[in-house]
Each structure stands twice: as structure tokens, then as C-alpha cells.
Amino acid sequence: MKINRKLKVIVVLAAVVSITAGATINKPGPRLYTNLKVLPKNITSKELQGIMADDFEDGLGVSCGFCHAANKDGHGLDFASDAKPEKEIARAMMRMTLGINKKYLKLKHPKIGDATLVVSCTTCHKGQAFPDGTEPK
Template sequence: MRLNKKITVIASLFLAVTVLASMTLQQQPQGPPQPPPSNLKVLPKKLTRQQVSKIMDEWASSLGVRCNYCHARDEAANRTDYASDAKPEKEMARHMYKMMVTINKKFFKAGDKDSLGMVKLTSVNCYTCHNGKSKPELTVPKRPAFGGPGARPQGAPPAGGAPAGTPPMGGAPAGAPRQG
């Protein structure tokens, strides 16, 4: 009985230390708020760095690319220069964003935006066309083969009429004896 009491006390102390340590880690300040990013031309200027970073992560994921796909590298500073417009892909992303906003305004409920003023995911977004590829692929459906979905049943006439030698609608050729 005395052993159980000791184990209970030790386990309780361990639990208390763990809870206090986790609370301390959660309450540590994140530092001063970062100034908004520079060079925003199509995104709302009121966005924070964290919000822009989240949006960029969504765009990169939708295109299956990384930051350096649109953003140039500053070799002198040995880092990515997010404000630079040196890469044409960055300007293309801006055009694509404007196109997406236009489509959503025209064909989807006006004002259907999230708390950041961004178009909600229920409308058209980058992934709608890109599907994780940097350049969307045009796919044209092929005519179904016999036996596939939408194919004619075996022996069915092609669209536009019956093949030569096919009996009239009654079944047997005219003048042929009826089978009962």
C-alpha cells in the first residue's frame, strides 16, 4: 500500500511538471509583429507576413513548386528576394490571381470571401486547373471504345442510321415468313 502511495505521488509530480512546462512554452511571446510585406500588387495590402506566407504556401502547393519558382535569389545576401520582380513567373502569378478573382466575382456568389478578404476555397482557385502541376495540362476526352462507358451495345447501329442489309423496324425483311 505504501508503494502505491509513492508511485501516485511521483506520477502526480511528474504530471504537474509536464503541464507547467507545456504552459510556459505556449505563453512565450512570438516577438514583435512583423511589418507587412513589401511589393504587394494584387493581394490586399493589410495582410501580415504570416498571412501572405500562408497564401504563398497554398499557391506553391497548388502548382507543385517551391518559393524559388516565382521568387528570385539574392546571391549577395544569400537568400530569396521576395520583393524582386525579376522572374516572369511572379508576374504570371499576379495575372492568374486577377483572372481567378474575376471568374469568382462573375460566376460565384459576390462577397464569398474569408476573413482575410481572400476568395473562399469553394470557388475557383489555383488547384482547380493546375492540380499540383506548374503548367496545367489540357486533356481532351477520347471517344469511348466498344465496351467502355458510353459505347454502343454489340450489334447496335451507328448514329445516323442502320447499316446496309438491316431489316426494317418490324424485324424480319418484307415478305419473309414470321417465326412464332
């Protein structure tokens, strides 16, 4: 009988410890990206990937390295870097399309990546890095 009571106490304590430990584990918060100047600072990873893949990769026919500089160690890309001028050009183009959609097409709060945008990268680029098909010199 004493063993049964001790076993019950141990099981209850173990359950309480497990529940408490599970409740206090820090869940990672939303990833905060650095150096965002046009896109929202609190953008989710899913939203950012959608914009980069759908708007830029598909709309311009380019990959990430077109605008993003390589890491100094040569492995991967430094997404926060402004080393490549194409990145600032992309920002200017985002501002331009947002402005056109707001001013001329009367969208109240246009957002890059929003399906309601009428004018987007694809409008002019049509899957090419340069709208007229020729690279600048």
C-alpha cells in the first residue's frame, strides 16, 4: 500500500514537471530580417519567400544572386548586404510599382506580393531581367 502511494506521488510529480517544462520552453519568435527598406520589417518567412520567388524570380527570370551579394567567405549569399547596385534598383522598382498601383489604380494600401496589385514586376519584365531584353552597358 505504501509503495502504491509513493508511486502515485512520483507519477503526479513527474507529470507536473513535464507539463511545466513543456510550457516554459522558449518557442522561436518570428524571424526578423535586417536591412529591409521597402518590405515590412515584420514580414514572415513565407511572405518573403513568396515575394522573392513569385515576384522576382518568375517576374524577372533571375535567381537570388542577381540582387544579393555573396558572403565574404564565398559560401551562400549575404541577404542584408547592399553591395550590389541591383538591390537598390529593385527597391526603386518596388516603390515605383506601389506608387503606380496607389496613385493611378486607386489601391488604398498596395503591398508587394499582394495578388491585387495590377502593376507588378512581370508587367514590364515579362520574365526577363531587363524589360527590353538587353543588358545595360
